[in-house]
Amino acid sequence: MSDLREKVALVAKGFDGVVADEDLRGGIAYRSDAASIHGFLKALKEDPALKFEMFVYVTANDNYLDEPRFNVIYQVRSLENNLDVRVRVPVPGEDPVVPTMTDLWFAANWMEREVWDMFGIRFEGHPKLERILMWEGFEGHPLRKEFPLLGNVRGTPGYVGKGGKR
């Protein structure tokens, strides 16, 4: 386990933008910038000893009113070594964009679409970056912190506008 950690650290050393991060329960975590993330995950996937061949998830979180506003979070897994690595990528609130992982993992396709749908973070190079859980034409990105918790949304079936107009 510990020498696998060192191997991951060695891979991370090859990238200027990648530094160690903290996991609450002792998991392996890194922080990367948007420019290095694709190369870093690719190196992890293609390293013959590590073989991080499974893409567990990509998601994001929102530091509303702080900068950098969003964090995109990736988790990849090596089945052979039974090891997970989580990488956090801070992106700015103004035009948030990260490179797509769809060229490396098939699994990234729908999950990146979900992050786009929910947070409005663009994945550069994604073959079909469209909404997935919400419908086309929906306004806003629901998991952003400023998205209202109450009220009607225009276009929903039960929508009642001002003066009872649908």
Add this chain to the structure above:
Amino acid sequence: MSTTTGQIDIVLDRPESARGEHQILNMGPSHPSTHGVLRIILELDGEMIVKAEPIIGYLHRAMEKIAESMTFHMFIPYTDRLDYLAPLSNNVAVTMAQEHLLGIDVPDRAKSIRVLCCELSRISSHLLGLGAFAMDVGAMTVFLWCFRERERIYTLIEYLTGARFTTSYTRVGGMASDIPEGWIQELNNFLADFPERVAEFSNMLNANRIWVQRTKDVGVISREMAINAGLTGPNLRGSGVAWDLRRERPYLGYEQYDFDVIVGSVGDSYDRYLCRVEEMLQSHKILVQAVDKLATGPIRNEDPKISLPEKSETLMGMEQLIHQFILITEGQDAPVGESYYGVENPKGELGFYFRSKGGGYPDRMFIRSPSFVNLAILPHCIEGRYISDVVAILGSIDFVMGECDR
């Protein structure tokens, strides 16, 4: 489309004169064989599927957004509605992730009860998956037989938790209540003849010519593709990858139980079906051992800042009343940071990512749902196949839209 194996090329390589006009067919969202509200837009050349596009989100209830404005306990009932065919194991999964975030342990008896819960719901989920799959392909009897067995499990669950579907049986640090008197006897009655019942319907299907023709070499997912697409659960194991979180990262004391990880060889619908049937028998094996090893002792962590006191004590004791009040109104004080914890659910790895800024509410909760990830592979499986194969593949992937759309 380039990822599809061979079959798609057959369609495209046919001479111009043999190619028909492409037709768009809408399947779902309320179609009996789409297992909920899945909609697929199929582009057809005659009976052959050239392109398939699943449309999801019809059951989206914004669970992740909801979780941001409630305490950990308040979210547990929502997980009943995630994979609504195995509510007990969702309860266990979310509570384990919350305990991982809080950094607490649960007593042995709670662990044993959780193992019973997980394996019972695994059997019930696989029974429904198998029954619905068989009915989609035309075997009505299997569906009825599966439901008969499932009903017995639901009776057991009702006896245990007081509810059939909306169980909400776990609490942070342990369980809501102990096993009621006489329940173990009922469970043993169920376990006594369950393997015979499984043998009944696997005898109906294993060598059934129609079944084999409809499922063998249909919807093949290669080993590489299964890993690359992030599949988990029986779908991954059906493709020959021996990955089971119960074995690889034992939780709840799974390392003490003797069971096999079932793997397929080809990765077709038939292999996935066999994996599920065998997994039911393995779950039965675990249940028998778990009843034997059932630990005694408390069912909840004794830390009053983490787990709820006994209800009867809150009405009598001042301390307990205060703790109950604080835990219900403010919740457990979580440390600042991030954590992820995944467990092996019937459908695959159900994981929860938490980001906490301290206090009783998570700042962000993400549900890594196995159905969502598994369903993404659907176009890869059905493009280049005939339209009648769609139901055979949908059934074998065994997803639940409640979990997929969250």
